[in-house]
Amino acid sequence: MRLRLVKQQTAFDFFEKWKFWLGLSALLVVLSIASTVTQGLNFGIDFKGGTTIRAESSTPINVAAYRQAIEPLALGDVSIAEVFDPSFRDDQHVAQIRIQAQDGQEAVASDVVAQLETTLRNIAPDIRFPSVESVGPKVSGELIKSAVLAVVIAIAVVLIYIWLRFEWQFALGAVGALVHDVILTIGIFSALQIKFDLAIIAALLTIVGYSLNDTVVVFDRVRENLRRYKKKDLSEVLNLSINETLSRTVMTSVTTLLALISLFVLGGDVIRGFVFAMIWGVMVGTYSSVFVASSTLLRLGVKRDWSKPSNTDGNQFANLDA
Amino acid sequence: MLHIEGWKRVVIWATCALGLLFALPNGFYGQVESYNDAQEVGEEVTGWPSFLPSGLVNLGLDLRGGAHLLGEVKLEEVYTTRLAGFWPEVRNALRKERATIGAIRQQEGGAGELVVRIGNPEKMDRAVDVVQTLARPVASLTGGMTDDIVVTAFGNNLIVSLSEAEQLATDQRTMAQSLEIIRRRVDEAGTREPTIQRQGNDRILIQVPGLGSAQELKDLIGVPALLTFQTVVGRSNNPNGASGVGNELLPAADNPDLYYILDRTPVVTGEELTDAQPSFDQNGRPAVNFRFNTSGARKFGQYTTDHVGDPFAIVLDDEVISAPVIEVPITGGSGIITGNFDVAESTRLATLLRAGSLPASLEFLEERTVGPELGQDSIDAGKIACLVGFAAVLIFMFLSYGTFGIFANIALLINVGLMFGLLSMIGATLTLPGVAGIVLTIGMAVDANVLVFERIREELKTAKGPARAIELGYEKALSAIVDANITTFLTAAILFIMGAGPVKGFAVTLGLGIITSVFTAIFVTRALVVIWFERRKPKTLEV
Numbered sequence: 107m108r109l110r111l112v113k114q115q116t117a118f119d120f121f122e123k124w125k126f127w128l129g130l131s132a133l134l135v136v137l138s139i140a141s142t143v144t145q146g147l148n149f150g151i152d153f154k155g156g157t158t159i160r161a162e163s164s165t166p167i168n169v170a171a172y173r174q175a176i177e178p179l180a181l182g183d184v185s186i187a188e189v190f191d192p193s194f195r196d197d198q199h200v201a202q203i204r205i206q207a208q209d210g211q212e213a214v215a216s217d218v219v220a221q222l223e224t225t226l227r228n229i230a231p232d233i234r235f236p237s238v239e240s241v242g243p244k245v246s247g248e249l250i251k252s253a254v255l256a257v258v259i260a261i262a263v264v265l266i267y268i269w270l271r272f273e274w275q276f277a278l279g280a281v282g283a284l285v286h287d288v289i290l291t292i293g294i295f296s297a298l299q300i301k302f303d304l305a306i307i308a309a310l311l312t313i314v315g316y317s318l319n320d321t322v323v324v325f326d327r328v329r330e331n332l333r334r335y336k337k338k339d340l341s342e343v344l345n346l347s348i349n350e351t352l353s354r355t356v357m358t359s360v361t362t363l364l365a366l367i368s369l370f371v372l373g374g375d376v377i378r379g380f381v382f383a384m385i386w387g388v389m390v391g392t393y394s395s396v397f398v399a400s401s402t403l404l405r406l407g408v409k410r411d412w413s414k415p416s417n418t419d420g421n422q423f424a425n426l427d428a
Numbered sequence: 429m430l431h432i433e434g435w436k437r438v439v440i441w442a443t444c445a446l447g448l449l450f451a452l453p454n455g456f457y458g459q460v461e462s463y464n465d466a467q468e469v470g471e472e473v474t475g476w477p478s479f480l481p482s483g484l485v486n487l488g489l490d491l492r493g494g495a496h497l498l499g500e501v502k503l504e505e506v507y508t509t510r511l512a513g514f515w516p517e518v519r520n521a522l523r524k525e526r527a528t529i530g531a532i533r534q535q536e537g538g539a540g541e542l543v544v545r546i547g548n549p550e551k552m553d554r555a556v557d558v559v560q561t562l563a564r565p566v567a568s569l570t571g572g573m574t575d576d577i578v579v580t581a582f583g584n585n586l587i588v589s590l591s592e593a594e595q596l597a598t599d600q601r602t603m604a605q606s607l608e609i610i611r612r613r614v615d616e617a618g619t620r621e622p623t624i625q626r627q628g629n630d631r632i633l634i635q636v637p638g639l640g641s642a643q644e645l646k647d648l649i650g651v652p653a654l655l656t657f658q659t660v661v662g663r664s665n666n667p668n669g670a671s672g673v674g675n676e677l678l679p680a681a682d683n684p685d686l687y688y689i690l691d692r693t694p695v696v697t698g699e700e701l702t703d704a705q706p707s708f709d710q711n712g713r714p715a716v717n718f719r720f721n722t723s724g725a726r727k728f729g730q731y732t733t734d735h736v737g738d739p740f741a742i743v744l745d746d747e748v749i750s751a752p753v754i755e756v757p758i759t760g761g762s763g764i765i766t767g768n769f770d771v772a773e774s775t776r777l778a779t780l781l782r783a784g785s786l787p788a789s790l791e792f793l794e795e796r797t798v799g800p801e802l803g804q805d806s807i808d809a810g811k812i813a814c815l816v817g818f819a820a821v822l823i824f825m826f827l828s829y830g831t832f833g834i835f836a837n838i839a840l841l842i843n844v845g846l847m848f849g850l851l852s853m854i855g856a857t858l859t860l861p862g863v864a865g866i867v868l869t870i871g872m873a874v875d876a877n878v879l880v881f882e883r884i885r886e887e888l889k890t891a892k893g894p895a896r897a898i899e900l901g902y903e904k905a906l907s908a909i910v911d912a913n914i915t916t917f918l919t920a921a922i923l924f925i926m927g928a929g930p931v932k933g934f935a936v937t938l939g940l941g942i943i944t945s946v947f948t949a950i951f952v953t954r955a956l957v958v959i960w961f962e963r964r965k966p967k968t969l970e971v
Contacts, residue, residue, distance in 0.1 A: 108970070109827035114885075160802065193809050220643070236799035238642065245498065245793040256926035260919045267918060271911055305861050308931045311923050312868065312938065315916035319872075322915055323879065326908040354882040357828065358875040361821045365871030368817035369864060374809035376490075376802075377860050384868065 111360065112353040120348050120396055121341050121404060127397040131286055138293020147296050150303030153250045155207030155243035157219060160189075163230040164197040172201065175225050181218060182206045191375040200375075207243045253307040257288060260314050272325055275406040280321045283399035287317045287390050294386055305380040313387030316362070320355060320395035325403075327351050332408070340408060344400050359392045432958050440951045444842050447944075450481050450849035460484055483852040486621075487637075488859035488933055491807050493800030494637035495645045499790035501630050506602045506788050507540035507590050514562075514577075515542060518588065521558050522546075529555045535585060542588040552581045559588060566593050599630070605787045607632060610649045612783040617648055632790070642795040652745050652789050653780035655698030657728065659691040660739040660751055681747040682768040688748045690741050695731045700724025704781035706774040707764065714774035715766040718781060725761025733757040742767075744777070810863040817867050818844075825874055829881050832971050835956040836877040839948040843873050846944040851937070859933030869941030876913070876949030879905045885971050894969035895961065902954060909946065917942045 151158050161167075167188045176184055183206040194200065208218060219238055226233050241249075261284055269277035288310055295302050327347040335343055363385065370381045432440075453460040456476070461484065463476035476482060489496050515534060522532045522544065530547020532555075537543035546555050556579050563575035576594035580587050590598065603626055614622045614636060623635040636645055661675055664687045671677040671689045680686040702721045709715040720728055731740075732754045741751040742765050749767040769777065821840070825833040847866065851858065884901030891897040920942065923935035 108830060109824075111828075193805070234799070236802035237797060239796040240642075240794065242793040244500075252926050256922055259926065260922045263918050263922060264915055267915055304927075304931055305934075308861055308923060308927065308934045311919050312934075315919035315938075316872070318915045318919070319875070319912040322911045323908045326911055330904070350886065351882075353885075354875075354878050357878045357882070358872070361824060361874050361878070362868065362871030364820040364824060365817035365867045368820060369810075369813040369867045371813075372809060372816055373813040373864070373867075374806055376806055377864055380861060380864060384864070 110353075111356045114353075116349045116352055118345070118349060118352075120345055121401065124397075124401045124404070128401050131394070131398050134293070135286060135289050138289050138296070141293055141296040145296060145299070147292070147302045148299040150301045151204065151207075151239060151241045151246065152304040153246050153253070153302070155241050155246040157205045157238065157240040159203045159205075159219065159222065159235055159239075160237040161201045161203060161226060161230075161233055162236055163199050163201075163233045165199065165230055165232070167199045167201040168229075169201070171229055172203070172226065175229055176203075176222060179218075179221055179225065181222070182208070189375050191378075193372065193374055207241075207246075249304060253304065256307065257310055257314070260311050261285065261288075264314065264318055268322070268325075272329060273408060275403055275408045276325050276328075278406060279399040279403040280318060280325065282402045283321050283391075283394040284314050284317055286394050286398045287313050287387060290390050291383055291387050295383070300379050300382065303379075305377070306383050309380050309383035309387065312384060313391055316384075316388055317391030317394060320358075320391055321399045323354065324348055324351050324395055324400060328400075328403070341404055344404055348396055348400060355392060355395070359388055362388050432955055436951075437955060440955050443947070444846065444952065447846035447849035448842070450483065450853050451845045451847075452480065453482055453484055454848050454852060457484065481852070483855060485848060485851045486855060486857040487803070487807075488857045488862065489635055489637060489796070489803075490798050490860045491803045491810075491858065491863075492637045493798050493803040494635065495639040495642040496794070496796040497634045497642055497645055497649075497792055498627070498794035499632050499634065499649070499792050501602060501606050501632060501790055502788045503599050503602055503630050504539050506598055507595065510590065510598065511540070511542040511588060514588065517562055518542065518544065518559055521562055522555060525554060525558055529558075537587070540589055544586045544588070545584050546586055549584045552584075552586065555586050556581055559586065566591070566597055602787045603630070603632075606790070609784050609786050610634060613648050613779060614645075616779045616783055631793070638800065640797075640799075642797040646792060646795070647776060648779070649786075650790055650792065651780065652786045653698070653777075653783075654745055654785040655701070655781060656694035656743045657696045657731075658694050658741045658743055659735075660688055660741050661691055662689040663687065664689060678741075678743060678746055678748050680751075681744075681749050688741055688751060690743070690748075694743075695740070696720065696724050696728050698781055698785055700727075701781055704778040706771070706778045709764060709766045713766060714769045714771045715764050716769075716774050716778045716781065717762065717764050719762040722761075725759075728761070728763075729757060729759035733759070806860050806863075810860070810867075814863070814867055814870070818870055821870055821874060825877075829971055831960070832877075832881055832884075832957070835953050835960070836874055836881070836949075838956060839877065839953040840870065840873055842952055843941075843944050843948040844870065846948065847937070847940055850940045850944065856936050856940075857933050858937070861931060861934035862937040865934045865937035865941065869938065869945060872916075873941065873945035873948070876905075876909045876946055877953055879908055879912075880949065880953070881971050884969075888969060888971065894966055897969065898957060898961065902950075906950070909949065913942050913946050 169186050169188060172186050173184070176186075185204045187202050189200040189202050191200075203222070205218065205222070219240065223235060261281060264284065265277050265281045268280050291310055291313055292302075294300075295306065324347060327350055328344060331338075331343045331347050331350075335346075338346075366381055366385045366388065370378060370385060373381060453476075459475050460482050464482055464484070466475075467482075519532065519534075522529065526532075528548065529551045532547065533545045535543040535545050544555075546552055559577075559579045560575070563577045563579075565573040566576045567573060574593045575591055578589050578591045580589075607624060607626060610632060611622075611624050614624065614634065621637055623633065625633045627633050634645065634649065639645055661672070664677065665685055667677070667679070667687055669677060669687070669689075674692050675689050676692050677687050677689055680688060700721050700723060701718050703719040705717045707715055707717040736754050736757060739751045739753045741748045743749065749765060752766075765777070818840075822837045825836050825840075827833070829836065844866070847869065850856075880901050883905040884897050887897040887900040887904070888894065891900055917939060920935050920939035924932055924939065927935055
């Protein structure tokens with residue numbers, strides 16, 4: 107007996123409520139943008155400059171006492187948060203301290219760190235600092251620029267690739283789904299105020315890759331079915347293609363999520379934000395390849411007759427191995 | 429019909445075997461690491477058979493612990509120094525023309541400028557011409573030759589600055605020198621496998637695994653370590669006091685209220701040292717012993733012979749470390765620097781002096797320290813997560829596809845092996861996001877197999893017989909596999925090009941993971957299926 111997450115033959119109508127799904131996506135996109143604009147992102151030091159210090163002690167972390175001790179140093183905006191993780195030992199108490207970039211300093215200020223370490227040693231003598239990271243404002247500015255550029259270039263390259271291999275309507279559909287995924291991911295980081303750093307950009311680009319992977323598989327089937335069923339409506343063909351690939355879509359999402367969730371639970375707190383972004387991205391990406399990419403394709407319409415090569419629409423890259 | 433030619437099978441299995449062979453050393457990490465270390469220093473090597481590959485996946489700083497620094501070299505400082513050194517030449521040339529251009533006087537200039545006030549501004553053209561004749565040719569970017577200096581007139585002032593071509597050439601030299609000196613200093617400190625890289629125009633990235641803190645690294649490379657021996661003209665308590673022409677006012681290192689007035693021109697500099705060692709003075713206090721080269725020894729001997737009874741200053745990076753009185757001429761070419769040191773400081777000073785001084789100062793833009801325990805914690809957590817995720821995927825695949833699931837699982841195991849093999853072969857660095865990349869690849873690697881298996885299921889409904897269904901399944905799933913993976917690979921490539929540090933490591937594992945997973949899905953799983961099919965020759969097929 108095989109485990110089957112999706113019945114052998116499905117005939118869901120994915121476009122019956124397309125207005126609802128596109129509306130929902132649009133709403134989520136708007137909410138994401140609104141959240142990002144109003145409460146902003148909780149930028150890590152990679153993008154904002156400043157210093158983060160990870161402090162470990164065998165006595166419980168007293169955030170208030172730490173804050174009080176650090177206050178007289180006048181370091182500006184200081185955030186102290188206790189970190190919890192199932193993998194910690196019983197006597198392992200971890201705090202994450204973040205200091206803003208000090209005014210008028212292009213470079214990192216090590217004396218500030220030294221001061222802070224001494225101060226904290228007074229309260230918790232056995233305190234250790236397993237990681238200290240400082241990024242100067244100059245570098246963080248450049249990092250944010252190159253990060254934005256990376257995401258934009260990735261989307262552009264994908265747009266061109268899909269356009270070469272399929273048709274422009276497919277490319278727009280896929281990119282619509284990608285932008286949707288990226289915005290929703292940024293949105294949830296803003297809504298939950300999870301630290302947004304360089305690793306999250308890597309996660310974003312992976313989401314771009316994953317979501318695309320999904321979309322391309324559906325589109326590939328659409329292309330095939332368009333050739334096979336020349337008389338059927340586009341919406342019928344799309345529905346059929348999504349249903350045919352549904353089992354695979356679910357399988358792949360589940361295996362990927364299995365791996366990611368084990369990393370989320372067991373992988374330690376250092377990469378938890380990163381893994382969270384990917385889990386969210388896989389879910390959103392799977393959803394969007396069906397409901398955003400295909401709905402967009404349906405709205406845009408598509409050339410039907412794939413059997414005859416046309417000079418105007420497809421091109422020489424479209425049939426490389428199909 | 430369902431057939432793979434013999435030579436193809438050989439290639440497929442040979443590739444797998446080779447990949448796994450290269451991955452093998454990672455299973456014995458500590459052993460191979462000490463073997464490699466021993467081999468590097470040319471010791472007798474044991475503990476690892478020499479016929480096996482010994483490449484390892486490097487662990488990034490976030491996994492191994494260590495210090496990371498990004499420094500910016502202040503290139504303009506060198507321009508200023510260069511022009512200051514040019515001044516005597518300019519002065520001599522202009523003095524000969526005193527009759528026409530009048531008295532000349534050096535002015536305070538901006539960075540990278542030498543400013544000279546001309547007594548008779550009407551004859552400025554003449555002054556400019558005279559200074560211009562001092563220019564030396566340099567190769568310019570466009571291939572032709574240009575002058576190394578630019579001379580302009582601004583009111584009464586004649587301004588000399590370096591030409592663009594000369595600035596570029598100077599920058600190249602400064603960066604090369606800085607890298608060399610930093611490398612020497614880090615090597616002197618005896619740490620293993622440091623990474624010292626130039627980044628962009630004026631930046632240097634330094635990563636030293638296993639170092640306790642970035643501060644330690646900064647102490648080692650963050651100071652110019654310019655040592656000079658200078659004549660003491662006088663002392664002062666006023667930090668803003670006048671020092672007089674050709675002199676400079678420098679603070680004492682061990683006394684905040686004391687300033688020395690020194691002759692700007694050094695008697696001897698650290699450039700002329702051949703050796704420096706930490707030691708102790710006659711009172712048992714930490715000190716540094718040094719030795720001059722021949723010309724340095726001669727100059728120093730001459731000077732101390734002429735100035736017995738006078739104080740002279742030992743200056744390090746614009747601070748007077750000590751200003752002893754010359755009691756007897758020092759002609760042996762060696763001496764001792766005493767000051768307010770502890771043992772660690774004297775050791776460091778000796779290291780710095782041996783390695784030489786940096787041509788320009790460094791400003792640190794980014795520093796990261798990760799403790800080795802945190803790195804180890806991350807590795808442990810990553811390992812457990814990998815194993816659990818892996819097991820979950822294996823079980824899930826078996827439950828979903830039965831026998832075919834087992835084939836996919838074997839392929840997945842080979843896939844991870846190949847990934848480590850490739851990573852070791854290219855000497856890639858595994859970072860924490862890289863570990864996440866591996867876990868993600870484990871999840872995604874089965875995708876190609878899933879695509880094929882689902883397709884086979886579909887084809888079984890219509891095709892004639894299982895062999896045809898399998899064949900069609902592979903054939904028709906191929907375009908989806910190729911398109912899906914190429915697009916993901918493109919994003920990995922962009923990440924690699926645009927990303928910094930740990931993100932790059934993630935991109936590498938992701939990219940390699942895509943290559944190996946496509947290989948294993950298209951070739952390895954297929955070969956397994958074909959072998960199975962040839963033996964069993966099933967009449968019906970359940971996938």
